[in-house]
Amino acid sequence: MMKKFTIAVMVFLILFSTAYLFLCLHKKKDVETTLHLFYDGFIARDYANAYTFFDVKFRSDLSESEKQGRIANLLIMDRNWYGEIKRIKISTVFWSGKNSRYAFVKVDVGSNEAVTDKIKLKQINKEWVISKFDSGITLHLP
Secondary structure, three states, rough: HHHHHHHHHHHHHHHHHHHHHHHHHHHHHHHHHHHHHHHHHHHOOOOOOHHHHHHHHHOOOOOOOHHHHHHHHHHHHHHHHHOOOEEEEEEEEEEEEEEEEEEEEEEEOOOOOEEEEEEEEEOOOOOOEEEEOOOOOOOOOO
């Protein structure tokens, strides 16, 4: 009896893991494209267009300049703390619900130094946009 239960649990875990892996890989390329385009602009300090990668772009209660300002204000300070960015690498993209993904992006910023950004993305109107950006920079203030 115990052996059948153990086999049933193992089969369930294998099926569950396979389904989760499929969900993680589904639309991964689209998510990665959004992240690469965002970081290209972030590295180049293109703050005026940065909002187009965030969910704020779909808000009808804000003007275009208000949308730009909200995102630019968040990114300018982060970008200055990073300093020189040598390269980025998308470490992992997790499925976190229907039309929702969570990504970890490794940002190389200097000699053998790297930080990991945590980014939540949503698919809105068939487009992947950032809904939350947590910089990996830790501030060391006096």
